Amino acid sequence: MPENSVSADLQTGSDKMVEWTDFERDTIKDIFSRIEYDVVGPAALARCLVVYPWTQRYFGGFGNLYNAAAIKGNPMVSKHGTTIMHGLDRAVKNLDDIENTYTELSVLHSEKLHVDPDNFKLLADCVTIVVAAQLGKEFTGEVQAAFQKFLAVVVSSLGRQYH
Amino acid sequence: MLSNKEKMLIVEIWESLTPVAEEIGADALLRMFACFPGSKTYFSHLDISRGSPHLLSHGKKIVLALAEGSKDISQLIVTLTPLQIMHAYQLRIDPTNFKLLSHCMLVALSCLMRDDFTAVAHAAMDKYLSAFAAVLAEKYR
Numbered sequence: 619m620p621e622n623s624v625s626a627d628l629q630t631g632s633d634k635m636v637e638w639t640d641f642e643r644d645t646i647k648d649i650f651s652r653i654e655y656d657v658v659g660p661a662a663l664a665r666c667l668v669v670y671p672w673t674q675r676y677f678g679g680f681g682n683l684y685n686a687a688a689i690k691g692n693p694m695v696s697k698h699g700t701t702i703m704h705g706l707d708r709a710v711k712n713l714d715d716i717e718n719t720y721t722e723l724s725v726l727h728s729e730k731l732h733v734d735p736d737n738f739k740l741l742a743d744c745v746t747i748v749v750a751a752q753l754g755k756e757f758t759g760e761v762q763a764a765f766q767k768f769l770a771v772v773v774s775s776l777g778r779q780y781h
Numbered sequence: 782m783l784s785n786k787e788k789m790l791i792v793e794i795w796e797s798l799t800p801v802a803e804e805i806g807a808d809a810l811l812r813m814f815a816c817f818p819g820s821k822t823y824f825s826h827l828d829i830s831r832g833s834p835h836l837l838s839h840g841k842k843i844v845l846a847l848a849e850g851s852k853d854i855s856q857l858i859v860t861l862t863p864l865q866i867m868h869a870y871q872l873r874i875d876p877t878n879f880k881l882l883s884h885c886m887l888v889a890l891s892c893l894m895r896d897d898f899t900a901v902a903h904a905a906m907d908k909y910l911s912a913f914a915a916v917l918a919e920k921y922r
Binding site: 664743746758762 | 811887891893
């Protein structure tokens with residue numbers, strides 16, 4: 619293994635492939651087949667805007683974000699939350715190539731939207747907590763680990779094109 | 782920064798959880814061990830498998846400390862002094878792990894309380910856990 623990990627990156631052209639166990643694949647696909655995108659998405663985005671209010675800086679055009687009730691009822695937040703879930707769906711359908719799946723989205727978030735990639739993790743944590751509430755006891759530690767691994771790959775891929 | 786409303790909400794939640802302190806504490810720990818395997822390194826001297834007496838008793842201790850601290854958040858530095866000393870000089874757990882356990886505690890709460898774990902409750906609890914963790918790490922250096 620070369621000492622200089624940066625040059626190793628450039629040589630292979632992309633990060634080492636993420637390996638998924640059967641349990642992880644099945645778990646991720648199962649979760650996404652069970653949750654309602656237009657429930658989880660809006661709830662997760664609203665939660666992010668409430669729990670981490672500084673994230674509201676990216677949603678200046680969304681109108682009333684004055685308090686938790688306003689955020690929850692805001693139709694633009696709901697619509698965007700659903701959009702985000704459909705974005706995640708693309709990764710679920712391309713588990714073995716999430717990085718390339720998100721190249722354009724990564725460029726968009728970096729160059730057009732100017733979103734600090736640290737925010738992706740905040741939203742991911744909110745998605746986890748909303749899914750946990752949906753699945754209750756079935757969201758075991760092992761299921762959580764698989765789901766968080768998936769989100770970590772998503773988050774990393776979205777941050778990949780920043781420079 | 783916690784509002785009075787948030788402080789009341791936090792006390793309410795921990796009061797309701799005190800009877801199931803063992804279960805929720807153990808659940809949060811198990812989640813942390815599953816999701817962040819590095820955290821297991823601090824428990825090599827204990828049996829941390831699901832249902833083990835060590836896990837249940839440890840989970841209970843943590844939840845009861847969180848519940849106790851919530852009763853007067855402004856006094857956290859006083860209430861937590863013995864725990865501060867233990868963590869700084871004896872346990873020396875890397876404080877990054879406090880964030881990991883806090884996250885898993887939030888997930889455990891969400892699984893248990895479901896829709897009752899509202900965004901407002903989540904925000905309040907996240908702030909409380911961050912404050913608790915910060916006080917716990919204060920004597921480290």
